Amino acid sequence: MTYFTLITATVVTLCGFISGAYIVVVPKNPPAPWQAALMARYIMHNSDWVSIATISTQKSIKGYPFVGLKSLSDGPTTNSTGIPYLYMTKMDVSGSDLEVDSRVTIMATLAQSDYCRTQDFDPQDPRCAKLIITGEYIKIDKSSLEYKFGQDSLFSRHPVMKSWPKDHEFFVAKVDPIQIDVLDFFGGIKHVTKEDYFNVNITNFINADVEFNRISVVEIITD
Template identity: 50%
Template sequence: MSALLRPAFLLLLGLSLAVLPASCSRLRVPPHDQVARMARFIAHRCDWASMATVSTHPPVVGQPFSNVFSVSDGPPGASSGVPYLYLTRMEVSVQDLQVNPQASLSMSLAQTDYCRQQGFDPQSPLCAHIILSGSVLQVNGTEEEFAKKSLFVRHPEMIDWPTDHNWFFAKFNITQVWVLDYFGGVKTVSPEEYFQATPFKDH
């Protein structure tokens, strides 16, 4: 990003972040019986995820391999439901994805202060979390521009990451959504139900 454009971008960044709640005490989660909406809510509130790939690296070839990635499904208040990532092929998990793009992505409200304030352990079903099944795909064109805006607004440090790493934008292509937000076991949501839901309805 050029020196001329960066001040304007950072001003936009500050305005965008201002729409996030200043106090975690204001975080109001959807009712647990609105499962698809809960999934969208978690995906939009979380800034990072644990992604599990199938390892291609000795001595754990073929075994699950979990790693942390920064994500964004859109600028604050503009949820798309699609987790976007900023990746380099130098990264070990991305090398796994080049062989097998299938992965799973986990996000939890334990990332926010909500669970701590409620006294919920991160493993408790009441500390809602989702597991997304699917694959990681590189994006381009208009979707690449949306991914860039979504990630750079939430993760401004990315703007200055080394250009010689050949970064690219990707999305997590969801094929199944798993939700644990209450007692009684995990619930599943189809991609169609997930994308039809919205995290922004009034309670």
């Protein structure tokens, strides 16, 4: 079973069923700093884009780090999988680099939302939380169910992708984490295990030890 089907099954199992609709509980605000795995998933699901670092294949800077920006989705708004899905093309600089060396690091930050600004946190302030994932870039088999899920997830968050040039041959890829780091408070980076990261689901936040005034309820009609 893949991660996304496992997590989706968990959502259905743990969420309440009332009057023909599943009640999914999601956080209004970032989790507390001591909930590093939950914070990691919160940042991922609430990010529309990431910075992406690759090993450059450009002649003048070959072997140096190179950074780009990519839109992403880890699932529809009502289903967080934690998997960073990307819409890639070999014609892009980062995409070209990854054809040669699949090692990659991505970073998402709450600075792209209103949260840090409303809290008067500078983007470099540790409390303006960051998620950094280093891992392997993987192209997803176009004939698989995961490919359709990843594509639907991306299109639901970034509808304009549907109109991107066909001759660029965009495809769905993902980052398989090797190291997951969270910086969300003073004291340095926290390492989150892959197991803890994927075992947390913000759409099952009802089971987390948080205040109820930090939670909102979303109704998903099932008929």
